Amino acid sequence: MSTTNETNPTDAPHGARPASWVPGADGSPYGVTNLPYGVFRAAGREPRIGVRIADLVFDLAAAESAGLVLAAGAFGSATLNGFMALGRPQWTSVRQRLVELFTAPEHREAVEPLLVPLTEVELTLPFEVADYVDFYSSEHHASNVGQIFRPGQPPLLPNWKHLPIGYHGRAGTVVVSGTPVVRPCGQRSTPDGPVFGPSVRLDIEAEVGFVVGVPSPLGQPVAVADFTDHVFGVVLVNDWSARDVQAWEYQPLGPFLGKSFATSVSAWVTPLDALADAFVPAPEQDPAVLDYLRDDPHLGLDLRLVVEWNGERVTEPPFAGMYWTPAQQLAHLTVNGASLRTGDLYASGTVSGPERGQVGSFLELTWGGAEPVELGDGTRTFLADGDTVTVTATAPGPAGTVVALGEVTGTILPAPRR
Amino acid sequence: MSTTNETNPTDAPHGARPASWVPGADGSPYGVTNLPYGVFRAAGREPRIGVRIADLVFDLAAAESAGLVLAAGAFGSATLNGFMALGRPQWTSVRQRLVELFTAPEHREAVEPLLVPLTEVELTLPFEVADYVDFYSSEHHASNVGQIFRPGQPPLLPNWKHLPIGYHGRAGTVVVSGTPVVRPCGQRSTPDGPVFGPSVRLDIEAEVGFVVGVPSPLGQPVAVADFTDHVFGVVLVNDWSARDVQAWEYQPLGPFLGKSFATSVSAWVTPLDALADAFVPAPEQDPAVLDYLRDDPHLGLDLRLVVEWNGERVTEPPFAGMYWTPAQQLAHLTVNGASLRTGDLYASGTVSGPERGQVGSFLELTWGGAEPVELGDGTRTFLADGDTVTVTATAPGPAGTVVALGEVTGTILPAPRR
Structure with a gap:
């Protein structure tokens, strides 16, 4: 035991x-x-x-x-x-x-x-995706992004520790691991005004996704304690992100085209039952959360992610340190009465630990592109055409065994010629 | 003719x-x-x-x-x-x-x-909703919201006239006209910190929705000229909004629970063919838009909306004045390669004209709650339990006839007791 x-x-x-x-x-x-x-x-x-x-x-x-x-x-x-x-x-x-x-x-x-x-x-694709929600639940990731985009200001916004920030993504562009990802085109801001073209800051977000099996009716929130009644299992997620497109478009209504071109998920859905030994106490929350978010026990999952960029291991994001738990995310998502459907997918947000070698995005790994990384085939800030990124993860199983989550991988294809 | x-x-x-x-x-x-x-x-x-x-x-x-x-x-x-x-x-x-x-x-x-x-x-519900996108395409609405939420600052953000701002909503909570709307609970900010409870600023957004019939493959943008190949028809939309929840949660990833509890659509989908006589030149765009957004002819739709609050006509939003056209919205939505599915719904955003009697939300009608309106049964700022809101619209048909869009109506039920 x-x-x-x-x-x-x-x-x-x-x-x-x-x-x-x-x-x-x-x-x-x-x-x-x-x-x-x-x-x-x-x-x-x-x-x-x-x-x-x-x-x-x-x-x-x-x-x-x-x-x-x-x-x-x-x-x-x-x-x-x-x-x-x-x-x-x-x-x-x-x-x-x-x-x-x-x-x-x-x-x-x-x-x-x-x-x-x-x-x-x-x-x-193992399931038909109903609605796709993406959270933002790593304190390290949110702080890093805050420092990169809003230097000199408090890295976390005032709401961050009171609720799991999230938004809806595009369910129709969730694709199975292995699907090539075409570099998206879009608007980005320049000193001379916005220009249109292929994204020049194409990034990854290594995440863990939770798949809803049992639906819930409109108007009836799902309590934190009912998490395992509704969630069937777990997938690995790479929420590809065009940072230049996102930076220009996201105010005031959030990310849109910077994310909606592709979100990759693993081909395998790991049932929660396979992760029985991976539940661990989640980080303490201070300030105390409102009642509907109080989960006791307050449990995260000890999933150890590995990100490989063209076959080189570049970071190892630890899921166990996520500030908001999957049960809290589900309770928050439904507390306004929103219904759940079978096939709803909600992802954790980028998984980043406290160290540079534990971040779940290249935005963080290269600190906004300011600190390139060396790969065997050259220097990188963001993704080049032809690059392949693979995210894997393992969890502790019973009796010292290891449980692997299905990998999520994708290769960047050049933007279409126009 | x-x-x-x-x-x-x-x-x-x-x-x-x-x-x-x-x-x-x-x-x-x-x-x-x-x-x-x-x-x-x-x-x-x-x-x-x-x-x-x-x-x-x-x-x-x-x-x-x-x-x-x-x-x-x-x-x-x-x-x-x-x-x-x-x-x-x-x-x-x-x-x-x-x-x-x-x-x-x-x-x-x-x-x-x-x-x-x-x-x-x-x-x-007339169709199964695939993905639901909500735009923000009325200049008057965006300016009003900017003035109410960011007084003393420029009412429009720098990106607004360069691209149709939009975000994904929750497809699973799109409901047919007539479905009661349970007042959502959620977090709102107070001087003493966030509190949880029923929304106290429950609002409407009168919008027009476009329903995609013909899908498009991943990686292949849909040009403005191909709008009528893909869009089957039009519905009226009421995107119910909890303004207090939205105000606290929306930074930095946009609206989430403030919107996801219910979006009502008319039971009737009006085919585009029925609106052949309603296409009219849309407002001139300055600055000039980027090439992929250039539609020639640049056409909006002369749809005349009416909002009734408990049976009293309170505003008449004119759709013809929308800054971004439905064809531009579709081209923008797919320019990053995002695919379309049959049943995708994209809504215009709140339809507001230049006059107070032409706004599509009660946030604007009561100027953030500062200027209550008188109804037959009392004074209102935002929605009270039991209130009914009905949005209707008409368009010019051939030979002087009138084409009605199906109404979208809903009644507010009290929040559940906890």
Whole structure:
């Protein structure tokens, strides 16, 4: 038992990891304590739901058809939305059944034919995104951005420690990991007035996203304590950002085209149950928050992100230090009566720790472009065409194991010629 | 002919209005020159698509089944999305066929049994909203808000005349006209720090919304000239706003909970073809806009809005004076490569004219609450529980006729007790 019940808001039991008969599963960060869900397409076939184990994907559509798992028919779909809508008891029972199938040798004969090597499939967007909200919940990130954009002024605005600042992004441009990102064009400000052209300050934002499974009705806020009833799982997010476009457009209504050209998410949705051992006390909040934001226990997630820029590890943002917790974000998002839909995605905001090597954006890493970084293939401030950025993350699993989140990666393509 | 071709970007011919055999159609603002689409539910039946004529709704699902209209099966649905995705040639041919059915006496026998009185149906949300964007395109509104919130400073921010300022709203809380609006709770700032409770400055924003039918791929901007290829029609919008919540939360990422509790839209989507005679030159833009925003002809829509507060006409916002046109808004929204989906909704922002009696929000009408208005049942600054606000609009149709947009109405319910 690696943690106490006080830090486990899910139904998943802590404990020793069972051994799996699946080749490569034991010792893999995608072992039986992980089991993320996704949607895959084998050559010449329609997309279907699967669960990852080791470097294989288990065909859940076929498994449900064969009676190996029961999910109310939800696996006969090209998105996870139907399954995510079923709710935590069903999520947990399916997960328990999958562990049984992957560990009990008597199931090997039925299960093994439905395991497909990842090398033979393409992964597609795992769920249909309903609304996409992006928060701004790292104190270090918000302070860094404040210092870069408003030097000499207090780095945090007066509201920041009273509520999780957030805004709505464009759900229709959420894309799956691996999708190329075309450099956006837009307006940017110059001393001679605004000009139009390809963004010259294209950046990343390494974030963690929470995926809503169970909806809530209009007019009925979701309490902090009900977080695990509604949130199905976690994705990694790269909220690509054109800083020059954003800087010119964002007053007074917030970011718009500087963000809406693409937001990448991992192909795998890690169920909250796989992160039972990763819940840890979140940073103390001072001043005290208003009642509706008070979560007790006040828990964050010990997710350790790694950002690779053209294959070089440039930063390691620690999610555990985020000021606002996912439960607080959900409670805030709905406290005005806003309803939730299955497929709602809310992201944490850029994950930045206190050190330069822990920031989640290149704006911070190069301090607004003033301090370039050296990569193997040259110097960078912001992204060059052809650059690839990959965000990965791991979390502690039971009994000393490691749980990996699905990576989110993307390569920059040149802006279209006009 | 009331206008020239230079001001008619649709395929719809200008001309004299044909006489209709449908009872009440001739002389109605919902005559054969209007024909808005919606989704209705008759007692005990599933929602289905219909088109309004006079005070009747023509059952298009039944009409398509009977072979009276052809729409690739799109009318066998509970939303307009499938029909809207078909594109302008199909929209126009269906419209021409409907005019034929409602005017040629030989069709009366087949058509009349499929006409249902509006009094016998409930109207539901006419389309599934994909992404919802809200612009801020009235110069008078932006100037008024600037003067109220930033007295002594220039009323417009430096970017305002260079691009149509906008942001994403919450698609999942777009509701159909008639849906009650529960007063939202949230944080507001006081001299003693933030407090939580029901909004005390609940307001309206009278707007016009544009509904996207034909999608566009990621990475491919939509030119101003392609506006009518993508936009199917128009709805009236009331973007309810909690000004106290908004004022405290909106820096630096824009409005969030102050808006996301409810946005009401009319039950009827007026096709652009019905507004062929309403296109008028839009206000001249100075400074000149960047190339991608240049629309020639530069056309707005002569829609005349009326806002009733508890049945009293309090303002009459003129849409024709909007600084940014719908075609410019669409081009801006996609210039960074953002894709469009069928069901995307983008609203104009609050429609305000130069006079106090032409503003589209109560924030402006009462000048930030400083100048209350007298209604028959008492004095108001912002909305009281039980208040009803109804926005209607008309446009010039062919040959001196009038085309009415569907109304958008809502009544405020008290905040939930906590």
